[in-house]
Amino acid sequence: MIFEGRVSIVTGASQGIGENIALELSREGADVILVDIQKEKLEEVADKVARNKGKSSVFCADVSRLDQVKEVIEKVVQNHKRIDHLVNNAGITRDNLLMRMTEEEWDAVLTVNLKGVFNFSKAVIRNMISNRYGRIVNISSVVGQMGNPGQTNYAASKAGVLGFTRALAREVAPRGITVNAIAPGYVATPMTENLPEQVKKIFIELIPMKRFGSPDEIAHAVKFLLSDEAAYITGQVINVNGGMVM
Numbered sequence: 001m002i003f004e005g006r007v008s009i010v011t012g013a014s015q016g017i018g019e020n021i022a023l024e025l026s027r028e029g030a031d032v033i034l035v036d037i038q039k040e041k042l043e044e045v046a047d048k049v050a051r052n053k054g055k056s057s058v059f060c061a062d063v064s065r066l067d068q069v070k071e072v073i074e075k076v077v078q079n080h081k082r083i084d085h086l087v088n089n090a091g092i093t094r095d096n097l098l099m100r101m102t103e104e105e106w107d108a109v110l111t112v113n114l115k116g117v118f119n120f121s122k123a124v125i126r127n128m129i130s131n132r133y134g135r136i137v138n139i140s141s142v143v144g145q146m147g148n149p150g151q152t153n154y155a156a157s158k159a160g161v162l163g164f165t166r167a168l169a170r171e172v173a174p175r176g177i178t179v180n181a182i183a184p185g186y187v188a189t190p191m192t193e194n195l196p197e198q199v200k201k202i203f204i205e206l207i208p209m210k211r212f213g214s215p216d217e218i219a220h221a222v223k224f225l226l227s228d229e230a231a232y233i234t235g236q237v238i239n240v241n242g243g244m245v246m
């Protein structure tokens with residue numbers, strides 16, 4: 001087990017990619033801090049971790065609220081003293097063509113997807129700097145690299161995450177902290193399950209591997225970036241997208 005004794009925070013851990021990341025890290029011995037908005041779903045994930053004989057704790061917080069995020073981190077530091085891993089995974093979509101997009105749709109997506117990454121990274125960085133160790137992985141998207149009609153808000157937020165990743169990586173590299181991003185392509189999760197079949201077919205045509213990814217394929221890439229084997233990798237984006245962007 002490669003993460004025995006490590007403390008790992010995963011945001012948006014209730015379902016989809018975040019749930020799979022949390023389960024993967026707990027299987028590797030990490031004590032996983034599960035963060036999401038809804039308590040019930042989080043507790044189901046905590047039960048799954050416990051059934052696998054793993055360790056986790058549950059924190060309800062909105063990643064877009066710095067006050068709530070700070071409260072989570074204060075409690076985690078009180079209980080565990082250290083934070084080794086942060087996986088900024090929570091994200092939302094509010095799709096619309098720009099002509100019809102409301103200010104609320106723009107603000108909601110930017111606030112969760114980009115400010116959420118700022119909030120959690122800011123809240124953990126002091127602890128990581130004093131430990132001279134840390135790994136941050138931000139979940140971006142292929143849409144932040146290539147754009148997608150109807151997703152100006154989402155594409156801007158995910159491209160913003162890539163810029164944030166590179167800037168923070170440069171700031172903290174001398175302190176033993178790495179900061180990287182993963183840009184998934186289309187992944188079969190609750191976020192994509194309601195896409196009309198016709199739209200799914202069009203996306204699959206664009207993917208050289210002719211299928212959506214699975215959440216555990218993203219989790220494996222996260223595990224690698226958090227591992228000791230990835231110690232000399234920082235400020236990078238790993239594309240896990242079936243060849244959609246090369």
Ligand code: NAP
Pocket residue numbers: 011012013014015016017018035036037038061062063064089090091092112139140141142183184185186187188189190191192
């Ligand atoms: P998902 O199934 O919708 O899961 C996202 C989780 O984040 C949900 O549990 C959601 O809770 C939670 N969340 C939303 N807003 C939050 C907030 N303000 N604070 C705390 N938690 C919040 O999505 P997913 O497909 O697993 O996506 C995970 C990440 O991968 C996202 O950043 C997404 O943009 C990115 N991504 C996904 C795909 C894909 O094809 N699925 C592709 C590229 C990138 P609620 O359900 O209660 O809202």
